[in-house]
Amino acid sequence: MIACTIAGSDSSGGAGIQADIKTFQELGVFGTSVITALTAQNTLGVHGIYPTTVDFVQAQLKAVLEDLEVKAIKTGMLFNAEIIAGVVSLLNEQHIPLIVDPVMIAKGGASLLQQQAVLAMKEQLLPLATVCTPNIPEAEVLTGRTIETAEDIELAGRDLLALGVKCVVMKGGHLQGEKAIDTVFISGEPTFMMETERYETKHTHGTGCTFSAAITAEIAKGSSLKEAIIEAKTFVQLAISNPLNIGHGFGPTNHFVYRQQQGTCKVNVF
Ligand SMILES: Nc1ncnc2c1ncn2[C@@H]1O[C@H](COP(=O)(O)OP(=O)(O)OP(=O)(O)O)[C@@H](O)[C@H]1O
Numbered sequence: 001m002i003a004c005t006i007a008g009s010d011s012s013g014g015a016g017i018q019a020d021i022k023t024f025q026e027l028g029v030f031g032t033s034v035i036t037a038l039t040a041q042n043t044l045g046v047h048g049i050y051p052t053t054v055d056f057v058q059a060q061l062k063a064v065l066e067d068l069e070v071k072a073i074k075t076g077m078l079f080n081a082e083i084i085a086g087v088v089s090l091l092n093e094q095h096i097p098l099i100v101d102p103v104m105i106a107k108g109g110a111s112l113l114q115q116q117a118v119l120a121m122k123e124q125l126l127p128l129a130t131v132c133t134p135n136i137p138e139a140e141v142l143t144g145r146t147i148e149t150a151e152d153i154e155l156a157g158r159d160l161l162a163l164g165v166k167c168v169v170m171k172g173g174h175l176q177g178e179k180a181i182d183t184v185f186i187s188g189e190p191t192f193m194m195e196t197e198r199y200e201t202k203h204t205h206g207t208g209c210t211f212s213a214a215i216t217a218e219i220a221k222g223s224s225l226k227e228a229i230i231e232a233k234t235f236v237q238l239a240i241s242n243p244l245n246i247g248h249g250f251g252p253t254n255h256f257v258y259r260q261q262q263g264t265c266k267v268n269v270f
């Protein structure tokens with residue numbers, strides 16, 4: 001099984017391309033990549049961004065797709081509207097399931113998507129998405145809503161489905177509460193929620209990348225949308241709750257632990 005990630009490189013290894021490839025590997029999927037930008041980054045913050053040219057983003061994607069039988073593709077940091085348009089023009093010709101993690105801001109506050117690119121993401125990329133995985137601040141930007149209550153989540157989720165996305169996973173990592181609850185909207189099906197314990201830690205760098213990469217890997221293996229999303233929640237919960245405690249800031253999650261502890265994590269689905 002082969003998956004592809006179109007995203008930025010995180011030199012500290014916890015997010016971006018590096019998190020995606022590690023997650024693919026742990027889930028038994030061969031990872032390929034299209035690098036949209038280099039970041040000089042560590043657990044303390046993003047110190048520099050060097051975007052790839054659109055031509056070279058396209059050259060990487062063509063090289064992968066012309067030769068390898070990619071079963072699922074994810075996007076992460078896309079940085080600007082030109083890169084989004086370049087990726088969309090190639091993905092338009094494909095029928096490969098697409099998982100869009102609408103990455104906008106890094107944990108330390110650095111912008112990973114230019115403001116002018118939000119419209120391109122909404123109007124060009126999201127209509128191609130099988131799954132979109134916004135955190136609450138990203139969903140607020142994409143829908144123009146303030147999201148505080150369960151009703152706000154429901155309305156924002158429906159707004160995103162209306163853009164043409166087949167499935168929206170609204171991540172609850174940024175909400176308060178004892179549980180980490182994500183809300184899943186699948187077009188034409190009832191909404192459901194996934195809940196795990198919320199682990200008290202500052203080591204959550206790359207949780208969103210890891211989660212969306214795990215969904216991508218499970219879809220590449222042929223799981224249904226619902227199964228893929230629940231297994232990804234298991235993966236990210238284990239990765240968060242077994243911290244590596246490395247770096248001086250927001251450290252990375254633990255991608256290795258899933259193999260040993262797969263059966264030990266309880267995700268409540270309701
Ligand atoms: N402290 C925590 N304990 C347990 N689960 C968590 C915690 N924080 C986040 N999660 C879960 O991790 C997944 C990713 O959610 P989150 O909202 O953190 O993504 P994100 O903000 O996009 O991450 P990042 O920007 O670091 O890549 C979700 O399933 C969320 O519920």
Ligand SMILES: Cc1ncc(CO)c(N)n1
Pocket residue numbers: 007008009010015016017039041076077103105106107112205206207208209
């Ligand atoms: C390259 C990259 N992609 C995504 C994120 C968001 O976690 C990050 N910090 N860095």
